[in-house]
Amino acid sequence: LALTATACGGDGAEGGKSASGKLSGTVTWWDTSTVGSEDKVFKKLAEGFTALHPDVKVNYVNVPFGEAQNKFKNAAQSGSGAPDVIRSEVAWTPEFADLGYLAPLDGTPALTSDEDFLPQAAASTEYDGKTYAVPQVIDSMGIFYNKRVFQEAGVRPPASIAELKSVAKKIKDKTGKTGLYLRGDDAYWFLSFLYGEGGNLVDVEKKQITVDNPAGVKAMEVVEDLVDSGAAKTDATDGWNNMQTAFKDGKVAMMINGPWAVTDTYAGKEFADRSNLGIVPVPAGSGGQGAPQGGHNLAVYAGSENLDASYAFVEYMTSAESQATVAEDLSLLPTRSSVYDEPSVSGNEMVAFFKPVVDKAVERPWIPEGGSLFAPLLTEYTKVLTGQTTPQKGAEAVGEAYRKLLKDWK
Numbered sequence: 001l002a003l004t005a006t007a008c009g010g011d012g013a014e015g016g017k018s019a020s021g022k023l024s025g026t027v028t029w030w031d032t033s034t035v036g037s038e039d040k041v042f043k044k045l046a047e048g049f050t051a052l053h054p055d056v057k058v059n060y061v062n063v064p065f066g067e068a069q070n071k072f073k074n075a076a077q078s079g080s081g082a083p084d085v086i087r088s089e090v091a092w093t094p095e096f097a098d099l100g101y102l103a104p105l106d107g108t109p110a111l112t113s114d115e116d117f118l119p120q121a122a123a124s125t126e127y128d129g130k131t132y133a134v135p136q137v138i139d140s141m142g143i144f145y146n147k148r149v150f151q152e153a154g155v156r157p158p159a160s161i162a163e164l165k166s167v168a169k170k171i172k173d174k175t176g177k178t179g180l181y182l183r184g185d186d187a188y189w190f191l192s193f194l195y196g197e198g199g200n201l202v203d204v205e206k207k208q209i210t211v212d213n214p215a216g217v218k219a220m221e222v223v224e225d226l227v228d229s230g231a232a233k234t235d236a237t238d239g240w241n242n243m244q245t246a247f248k249d250g251k252v253a254m255m256i257n258g259p260w261a262v263t264d265t266y267a268g269k270e271f272a273d274r275s276n277l278g279i280v281p282v283p284a285g286s287g288g289q290g291a292p293q294g295g296h297n298l299a300v301y302a303g304s305e306n307l308d309a310s311y312a313f314v315e316y317m318t319s320a321e322s323q324a325t326v327a328e329d330l331s332l333l334p335t336r337s338s339v340y341d342e343p344s345v346s347g348n349e350m351v352a353f354f355k356p357v358v359d360k361a362v363e364r365p366w367i368p369e370g371g372s373l374f375a376p377l378l379t380e381y382t383k384v385l386t387g388q389t390t391p392q393k394g395a396e397a398v399g400e401a402y403r404k405l406l407k408d409w410k
C-alpha cells in the first residue's frame with residue numbers, strides 16, 4: 001500500500017512525497033525579476049522543473065521587486081496566500097529569517113554542495129547560525145558607457161570623479177549630450193559615491209552610524225556637484241525607465257548600473273551592436289573606490305505545505321546548470337564558483353567584467369534592519385540631488401533616522 005503523505009496546502013493544493021519518494025503537489029514561486037527582459041528566462045527555467053518531477057506543478061508568479069517584500073510579510077503574517085518559494089533580495093533575507101517566515105535549510109535537499117557558493121553570496125543567507133536561503137545571483141555596479149559617443153568626443157572612460165567631470169564636459173562640448181545619467185529615485189545609486197569617499201552607511205563591528213560623518217557629507221556634495229555642474233542628469237521619479245531610455249537612445253553617454261540591466265540595455269538601438277557597450281569600474285573618489293554588493297536568494301516559506309517539493313525546486317533553480325543557463329541568457333552572475341569555469345560563462349564579457357568587481361564589492365550589513373536603511377537615505381539623497389536640502393543637512397537627517405532605527409548604536 002503506497003502511503004502518500006498528503007497535506008492541504010495554503011492554496012488548497014495537495015503536496016508531499018509518496019512512499020516511493022516521488023514529489024507531488026504544487027510549488028508556488030514568487031519571482032521578482034524584471035518583466036520584459038529577465039522574467040521569461042526564469043519562468044521557462046522554473047517550468048523545466050516539471051520535466052524532472054512530473055507530479056509537481058510549478059505555479060510561477062511574477063511579483064514586482066518594489067512590492068514583493070511587504071506582500072510576502074503580510075501574507076506570512078496572516079498565514080494566508082504566501083508562496084512556497086520566494087526570490088528574497090539579499091537584504092530581505094535576514095529580515096524574513098528574523099521574523100520566522102523562512103524554513104531553515106541546513107540538512108535539507110535545498111542546500112547541496114554549499115561549499116561551492118561564493119562566501120560573500122552565502123553571507124546574506126546565514127542568520128543566527130542557520131541557513132535560511134540559497135544564493136541565486138550576486139551583483140554589483142559599474143559604469144556602462146557608449147563607445148561610439150566616447151570615440152566621437154575623443155575621450156576615454158573615467159576612473160575618478162574628477163575624470164568623470166572632465167569627460168562629461170568634453171562630451172557635452174563635442175556632442176551636446178549629457179555625460180552621465182545618475183539615478184535619483186533609488187539610493188542604491190548613492191553607495192558607490194559614498195564608498196568612493198571612504199564612507200559607509202554604518203560600521204557593523206563598532207555598531208556605529210557613519211552615514212553622517214565627514215565622508216558621508218562629502219559624498220552628498222559629490223553627487224550634488226555632478227548634477228549642478230551639468231556632468232550628470234537625474235530624475236526624482238521613474239528613474240529606471242528614464243535611465244534606461246536615455247542610455248539606450250544615446251541621449252547620455254554613461255550610466256551606473258548592474259548586470260540586471262544588461263539584457264534590457266542590449267535591446268536599445270545604440271546597442272543592437274553589442275560591442276558598442278563598454279563597462280568599467282565605478283569611479284574612485286577622494287577616499288577610495290568601491291561598488292555595493294547586491295543580489296537575490298531563493299527562500300522557502302516556513303508555512304509551506306509542500307516543503308519537500310519546495311526544497312527540491314530551490315536546489316534545481318540554484319544548481320550549477322540553472323546558474324549557467326541564467327548567466328548565458330541574461331549575463332547575470334552565478335553564485336557558485338564552479339559555474340565561472342564553464343566556457344559559455346567565462347566567455348561572457350559582462351560576467352567576466354563583473355566577477356572581479358563582485359569579489360571586491362563592499363559587503364553590506366546582513367542584519368534584519370539592513371534593507372530599512374534605504375528608505376530614509378533615499379528621501380535625503382533625492383532632496384540633495386534636486387536642491388531641496390544641503391549635503392550637510394541631508395546626511396545629518398539620515399543619521400538621525402538611523403539612530404531611531406538602530407536604537408543602541410552610536
Ligand SMILES: C[C@H]1O[C@H](O[C@H]2[C@H](O)[C@@H](O)[C@@H](O[C@H]3[C@H](O)[C@@H](O)[C@@H](O[C@H]4[C@H](O)[C@@H](O)[C@@H](O)O[C@@H]4CO)O[C@@H]3CO)O[C@@H]2CO)[C@H](O)[C@H](O)[C@@H]1N[C@H]1C[C@@H](CO)[C@H](O)[C@@H](O)[C@@H]1O
Binds near residue numbers: 065071091139294372
Ligand atoms: C527601498 C528598498 O530599499 C532596500 O532595497 C535595496 C536593496 O536592499 C539593495 O540590495 C539594492 O537592491 C538592488 C538589487 O540588489 C539588485 O539586484 C537590483 O535589483 C533588481 C533585480 O536584480 C532585478 O532582477 C529586478 O528584480 O529588479 C530589481 C530592482 O531593480 O537593483 C536593486 C536596486 O534597485 O537597492 C535597494 C534599494 O532600491 C530594501 O531592501 C527594500 O527593497 C526597499 N523597498 C521596500 C520599500 C517598501 C515601501 O517603503 C515596500 O513596501 C517594500 O515592498 C519594498 O521592498
